[in-house]
Amino acid sequence: MISAILTDISQLINITLVFSTSLILTAMGGIHSERSGVVNIGLEGLMMSGAFAAAVSAYFLEQAGWGIWGAWMGLVAAALFGAFFALLHAVASVTFKADQVVSGVVINLLAAGLTVYLVKVLFEGAGETKTLHAAVFSKVSIPVLADIPYVGYAFFQAYPTTYLAILIVLFTYFLLWKTRFGLRLRSVGENPGAADTLGIHVQVIRYIGVMISGAYAGLGGATIALTTTANYSHNTISGQGFIAIASMIFGKWHPFGALGAALLFGMATGLKNFIQLFPWAKMIPTEFIFMIPYILTILVLAGAVGKATPPAALGQPYDPAKR
C-alpha cells in the first residue's frame, strides 16, 4: 500500500518536471523583461518562435547527420530567434513608446502567423515540421542518484532541458540580485528617472531585459518541441506562454517564487495525464484542472492568496524629456 502510494508520488513528480520545464524557462524570461519595466504579454509568441526555430534547425541538422547535437544546436537557434523576435517588442515599446500590451499582442499574432507560414514554405505546404528522430532529447538517468528508491525516479530521470532550466533559475537569481547589472535592471523597472540621474542607460538596459526574455522564452518553447512533441505545428504552443505569465505573477516576479508556481502549474497539467492512476481524481473534470493556473492568478492578484506587487514602473515608457 505505502509502496504503491510512493510509486504514484514519484511518478507524479517525474511528470510534473516534464511539464514545468518550459514554464520555468519562459517565466525566467518574463522576469527579466518585467523587472526592467517592460510588460511582456508576448511570451506565448516568443515561445512559438523558439519552438519553431528549434524544430526546424534540429530537423535540418539531423538530416546533415548531427545526431543529438542537432537538438543542442536547436536550443541555441531557439534562444537566438526568440531574442530576435523580442527585439521587435523592444523597438516598439522602448524606442517608439508604443503601448507595451499592444506590442505584446502583436508579437503573439505575428509569431503564430509567421511560424506556420514558414513551416509550410519549408515543408512543401505541410502544416507541421517532420518528426525528429535523432535530434531529440530523451530522459537521462543520473548515475547512483537515479538508483535511490522512489526519489531517484522522481528527480533524477529527467530530460537534460529540465536540469538546464533549474540552472537558469539559479543564474537568474544570481544575475538579478547579486550583480551590478541586476541592480541596474531592477532599478530601471522601479524608478527609471532616478536610475537615469545616476547615469544608467534606461533604454539600453530595457532592450537587454526584453531580449533576454525572448531568449529564455524561446528556450522554453524549444524544450517542448525537442522533448514531448518532437516537431512543431500550430498547436505545439497553446497557452503555455500565458501560464508562464501566471507563474511569474504568482511567484511575485522572483525567480524562486516563479519556479515554485511553474512547478505547481506543471503538476496541474501533469495531473491530466495522470488521472487514470488515481480513482478519486477522475471525479475532477479535466477542464477544471486546466483552469487552475488562470483562476489562481486572478486570486493572487485579488490578494486572496498573498499580495503581489509588480515593479513600480511596469508598463510605463520612459521619456527622459518628461522627467
Next chain:
Amino acid sequence: MDKVLRIFSKDSFYIPLIAIILGLLLGALIMLAGGYQPMVAYTSLFNKVFGDLYNIGETVREVTPLILTGLSVAFAFRTGLFNIGASGQMMMGMTGATLIGITVNLPWFLHVPLAILAGGLLGGLWGAIAGYLKAKRGINEVITTIMLNWISLYLSNYIIANYLFDPKNKQRSLYIQDTASISMPWLSNLFNHARMNWGIILALLAAILFYILLWKTKMGYELRAVGFNPHASEYAGINVSRNVMASMFIAGIFSGVAGVIQILGVYHYQTVTAALPSQGFDAIAVALLGGNTPVGVILAAFLFGALNYGSAGMKFGAEVPPEIIRVVIASIIFFIAAHGFIRIFLKPFRKGEKAG
C-alpha cells in the same frame, strides 16, 4: 476643398493608411522571400473577396463578428480600459446562445431575442468580472481578461461536452432549434448559399448604439470623462468604479453578441475547441485602426474580414499559405502602435511641406 485637405493631412488619417500600405508591402516581401508571387497572391485575394455573390456574402459573414468585437475593444478603450478579453466574452456569448438555442422551446419571436439576450448577458457578465476586479481591487484588466479568456474556453468546452453534446459526436453540441436561428434562407439563396444572417443588421445597430451611448447620453459623458482622466472625474463627483464596471459590462455585451451571431446565424452548433476565437484578438487591430470610432471600426472590420476571408483564395490562386495574412494584420497593428516609426518615415515629405 481646404477642409478635405485638412482631413487628408490629419494624423488619424495617414497613420492607419500608411500602416496598411506598409503591412501589405511587408507581406509581399515575405512572400517573395518564400518564393511566391505577391502580385498574383493579392490579385487572387481580391478576386476571392469580390469574385461572385457567394464570396461577397461570405465576406460579410466574416466581417460581422469583427464589427462587434471591434466595438467591444473600442468601447473599453474610450473609457481608458484595455479589453483583451473579447475572445472569452465571445466564447461565453456562444455558449449562452447554444444553451438557449438547444434547451428552450419557444416561438421564434421569443426564442431569438432570448438567445441573444442570454449570450449578450453572459458576455457582459464575463467582462464585468474584470471590471469588478479593476474597480474594487485595482487589478489590471489586461491580466484578468487574458486569464478569463482561458477560463471561458475550458468552461465552454465543459458545458458543451457534458450537457449539450450530440450523442453521435461528443466533440460538438446538438443543432440549435430552428426557432432560434437568425439565418436568412431567402437571402442565402440569392447569394448562392452564402451563410447570410441577421447578424450584420445587429452589428450595424450596435455601432449606432455605441455612438448614441457614448456621445448622446449622460452616462456616455461620464464614461468618456473617466477614460480621459479618472482622477479629475472622481473629483468632479463621478463614481469611477461604477463606470469601470459598467464599461466592461457593455464591452462584454458587444463581444457576447458577436458569439451569439456565430451560433444562431452561421454554425447552428458549437464545437469543443482548443483555441480561442481569433476575432477577439483581431478586434484589437480593428479598434486601433478604426480610431475607436463606430464608423472607423466598421471600415476596419471590413478590411480585416476581407483579408481573412480572401486569404483562402491566395492558397488556391498562388499556393501561398494563408497564414501570411495573420502576419500582414499583425504588422499593421505594429505600425499603428509604433507610429513614431511612421513619423520618421514621413519626415522627408513633411520638411518639403513646410518649405513649400
